[in-house]
Amino acid sequence: MYNHTLDKRMKLNFQLTIANASLSRFGLSAYNLVIIWVVLRITEKPVLAGLADSMMTFPLMLSIIVGAAVDRMWIKKELAITAALVRMMLLLLIIYSLHWGHSIYVILAIYTSTFLIGFTSDVIDSVRASWMKVFLREDQYKSGSSQLSSSTMLAQGIGFVLSGIIISLGDFRSFLCLALIFAVALFPLLGVKHSRYGGSGSIQEYIAGGVRLIIGDGRIREIILMGLIGNFLIGMAAIMFISLIEIGFGLSAVYVSMIFGVLVFGIAVGSFFASKISGKLGMISFSIYSVIGISFFSVSLVHSILLTIPPVLIAGLAMGIESVTVSTSLMRIIPSDMMARIQGAFNTFGIAATAVSSIVGGLLYQFAGKIHSFMVVGMAMILLALLIPFLRNFSKMVF
Template identity: 65%
Template sequence: MYNENRNDSMLQNFHMTVANAAISRFGLSAYNLVVIWVVLHITGSPALAGLADSMMTFPLMLSIVVGSVVDRIWLKKEIAIGAAMIRVALLVLILYAIYTGKGIYVVVSIFAATFLLGFTSDVIDSVRASWMKVFLSEDQYKSGSSEMSSATMLAQGAGFVISGIIIALGDIRSFLVLALIFLAALLPLLTIRHARYGGSGSVQEYIMNGIRLAMGDGRIREVIIIGLMGNFILGMAGIMFISLVQVGFRLPAIYVSMIFGMLVFGIAVGSLLGQRISGNIGRISIAVYAIIGASFFSISFVKNGFLAVPPSFIAGLAMGIENVAINTSLMRIIPVEMMARIQGAFNTFGIAATAVSSIAGGFLYESAGSTYSFMTVGICMMSVAVMIRFMRNFSSMAY
């Protein structure tokens, strides 16, 4: 079915998978902030800017279908390359809309392209989830998860930081640079070499088997529930940070880049620290969510952009530790032939259900203001920490 002998070439494949993930995340994080900034500039509405950002998560409602197709198909590398090429074409579509000079065309093209970018990202993410299990041996799961998480988070942080510079280039140059980044992400995929593997059952059977495992295993089910709540709150906080800088403090885009950059840098550092931590997943997660909640709550008292940086870094540090702990634990209990489907289940039941989080965050900020909106998300995140104590399957997992 696949190469059981994890030799140097398999490890090289894993490093190329990490490289593809890092470059892609770099491009997507820069793209997200550029898109939010452009839509906010054209429309003046944080809610519409949040909707533009959320368009990338809507395709994840079909993520379990995508994961089932990826698990079944034997041409995993080819489908990933095709999705990467479509990404570049979508940026060309936005460039054409900008060239017309009509704001409505730009906004519509951004909404459409962002939706399709979410779909192509889902395809590539599903392939990478399957490859992670194939290219690593069990004793490499923790270090591999740490490498993947830290590399992608550093790349995402760099994307947030560079987005301020990209925005300053102007609309046409901004999206041209983003197109070149997505083109560069294609190169590591071309170097991956491994024996093909897949299945022969129907896609419907693959979908049902994935749902049965995700819903039937209490550990996986509770991870999905926690991820649903946590990601929804984080999605709200994201658009609130941008609104705080642009609307509240009336600062340039570079300050958004600085705050998000430190948040993601914290995640990268936490991911590196995560491989050195062991213990009960429940206790680790309770501490993590409490720290994140307290960090967000403290931002409600911030009166300038610089003071938002330290709590952002601390929240990111906690998120990074949690990412490695969860990913490592799940890799140990999910069989290789189910990896893409379970990744799809996490997206479908978790991330996709939070597709309206950016919209909710925009409306919360508009109605409650900066102080009470950040207090609200902080309290909600600390409430998740309390709920974890009562999730017995999740709390019993060892890391």
């Protein structure tokens, strides 16, 4: 097994990992809003725009397989670099479709590229999950998780804010700019240096080992359940916010960037201060999901884009705290040689829900309208908070 002693090399590796994660998140957040805006402009259908966003999360339904493969492989760095190169090249496919000028080609290229970008990003994320456990000592899990989460969320917020500017450049230049961002994200991966580590069993054995750990550990099962429901509701709210701004308020992409920028800024701040919080995980999560639910519900009562800022910021702060509590808890209870596949399972069951939620959120907004749709999501999030006391393993965990 790889030596966990954190020397100067490991510190540098950890910082490079954060740099790659932050640059990637910056590019992906901008990419998500760009494709949603382009598809919505071409089709004028929120459901199809939601489907475009969902294409990135569909590959994560197989994330446990990707994680098992990453845990087994000895060439993790090379694998991440290859995935990053492919991700960058996929942007050129969209640019090529724009050259043809036919809307159907552009939509198909966006759907196809987004699906494959989701897959390659999952590969890179799995490698990073394995590296996080290796590059940190156990007493650094909370602070390291907080640093990673706050850095990536801040980068995501910047991506959301700048996406409006990127969109204003025009479709061709927008995707060219995104390709350059993904190219820059490749460089930190090149600087990571560590002894190779991996396994020799079959992929099936690695998957089975991960499944056995999940089934046998009630804490992991309940964390996945919370992620499944929570990500589903947040995914619904995301597409609803975009529809609210463009269709409900009739505003430009700059306001989409502003609202999502506020949300992710809140997540970044919440992630930063999360390391200073301690207590039973159940009570912390109960408070967090209640706050998010009330915030979403309150959006249904406002009639101005400016009045949505306070509840969005508060929801972001709560999400940031929850992100760090969950990631730290997983790092503490999962062995380093199983980190990628368990993180993959978390993605499979949690983020796969987000894929469906974007479509459901688009349908809910389309048929229920801006008032009732946010009421439904807010009440559902509050009900999720009330479920937490019944998750005994999760509730007893200490953060």
